[in-house]
Amino acid sequence: xxxxxxxxxxxxxxxxxxxxxxxxxxxxxxxxxxxxxxxxxxxxxxxxxxxxxxxxxxxxxxxxxxxxxxxxxxxxxxxxxxxxxxxxxxxxxxxxxxxxxxxxxxxxxxxxxxxxxxxxxxxxxxxxxxxxxxxxxxxxxxxxxxxxxxxxxxxxxxxxxxxxxxxxxxxxxxxxxxxxxxxxxxx
Amino acid sequence: xxxxxxxxxxxxxxxxxxxxxxxxxxxxxxxxxxxxxxxxxxxxxxxxxxxxxxxxxxxxxxxxxxxxxxxxxxxxxxxxxxxxxxxxxxxxxxxxxxxxxxxxxxxxxxxxxxxxxxxxxxxxxxxxxxxxxxxxxxxxxxxxxxxxxxxxxxxxxxxxxxxxxxxxxxxxxxxxxxxxxxxxxxx
Numbered sequence: 001x002x003x004x005x006x007x008x009x010x011x012x013x014x015x016x017x018x019x020x021x022x023x024x025x026x027x028x029x030x031x032x033x034x035x036x037x038x039x040x041x042x043x044x045x046x047x048x049x050x051x052x053x054x055x056x057x058x059x060x061x062x063x064x065x066x067x068x069x070x071x072x073x074x075x076x077x078x079x080x081x082x083x084x085x086x087x088x089x090x091x092x093x094x095x096x097x098x099x100x101x102x103x104x105x106x107x108x109x110x111x112x113x114x115x116x117x118x119x120x121x122x123x124x125x126x127x128x129x130x131x132x133x134x135x136x137x138x139x140x141x142x143x144x145x146x147x148x149x150x151x152x153x154x155x156x157x158x159x160x161x162x163x164x165x166x167x168x169x170x171x172x173x174x175x176x177x178x179x180x181x182x183x184x185x186x187x
Numbered sequence: 188x189x190x191x192x193x194x195x196x197x198x199x200x201x202x203x204x205x206x207x208x209x210x211x212x213x214x215x216x217x218x219x220x221x222x223x224x225x226x227x228x229x230x231x232x233x234x235x236x237x238x239x240x241x242x243x244x245x246x247x248x249x250x251x252x253x254x255x256x257x258x259x260x261x262x263x264x265x266x267x268x269x270x271x272x273x274x275x276x277x278x279x280x281x282x283x284x285x286x287x288x289x290x291x292x293x294x295x296x297x298x299x300x301x302x303x304x305x306x307x308x309x310x311x312x313x314x315x316x317x318x319x320x321x322x323x324x325x326x327x328x329x330x331x332x333x334x335x336x337x338x339x340x341x342x343x344x345x346x347x348x349x350x351x352x353x354x355x356x357x358x359x360x361x362x363x364x365x366x367x368x369x370x371x372x373x374x
Contacts, residue, residue: 038278091226143365152372178361
């Protein structure tokens with residue numbers, strides 16, 4: 001005798017909402033499934049050119065691998081004495097924020113059954129290099145401010161979009177302090 | 188009559204130290220040269236797949252372009268309901284930090300005349316997804332902690348490396364709060 005079990009899965013905006021609901025329920029039952037450790041390694045090339053590689057992470061209580069490693073070159077433009085062979089480090093911050101805000105909107109809108117037609121956003125952040133160059137101790141080294149503009153087409157009104165964007169992990173990472181521990185070994 | 192002016196430039200670790208010194212001196216004379224505005228734009232593709240593009244920026248009192256636009260795909264692995272077509276947003280944060288710490292070391296070590304032979308570093312950061320998924324209001328949405336390990340070969344001792352790393356703009360951006368303003372328009 002053969003028993004066929006048909007599982008109806010709902011996919012909205014390319015997000016499998018059925019599996020998202022199952023994931024949330026599984027974490028509610030077993031909170032340690034929610035502990036993720038993301039990783040990167042970096043090797044200096046020459047000048048300001050560096051190469052980051054992202055291949056493995058930990059999540060749902062197990063070690064996991066990406067399908068293939070992601071290799072991210074970073075450099076600076078000639079005005080900052082680089083070879084312009086990759087986006088700058090500060091630009092990678094904006095890319096991270098943009099991916100996270102947009103992805104957060106896609107996850108949470110889908111979970112609420114709201115259809116998205118298009119999401120576009122623009123980012124601009126201010127860095128005064130006098131901080132980095134030790135020319136003025138009153139000037140901070142990093143971003144002073146980041147401005148973001150979203151244009152969203154779909155079932156979401158602007159207030160809902162703003163509410164959902166505020167859940168973004170990278171938004172929180174940038175808006176609030178993160179503890180960073182650095183160990184150095186001379187080899 | 189032909190006059191030949193020979194300018195002796197010093198390059199160390201691939202960094203043009205002569206031009207770095209000239210840049211610092213120019214900013215000392217005219218501080219507004221130090222105001223940089225970095226930019227990105229992002230377009231949602233489908234699911235959690237987003238595409239960031241970085242092409243222009245403002246610095247040294249003028250609009251500038253990268254040689255070519257940098258296109259950065261971001262996605263999430265299947266366990267996070269994505270297609271794994273690019274590094275995740277939180278992983279891009281680690282890539283940004285790694286590029287900035289390493290680049291900062293290359294700039295400042297070169298300015299001090301210290302030769303670098305090799306720089307390698309590893310990054311690991313903790314995110315508890317219960318924050319993002321609204322399962323526990325006590326859990327923050329972003330990184331709780333990021334751990335970094337540096338291995339440096341060259342003229343720098345570990346204390347100097349630690350001192351120079353602390354100047355990194357992305358380190359400051361993550362370790363201290365950044366003001367982020369988000370505007371939303373429904374189109």
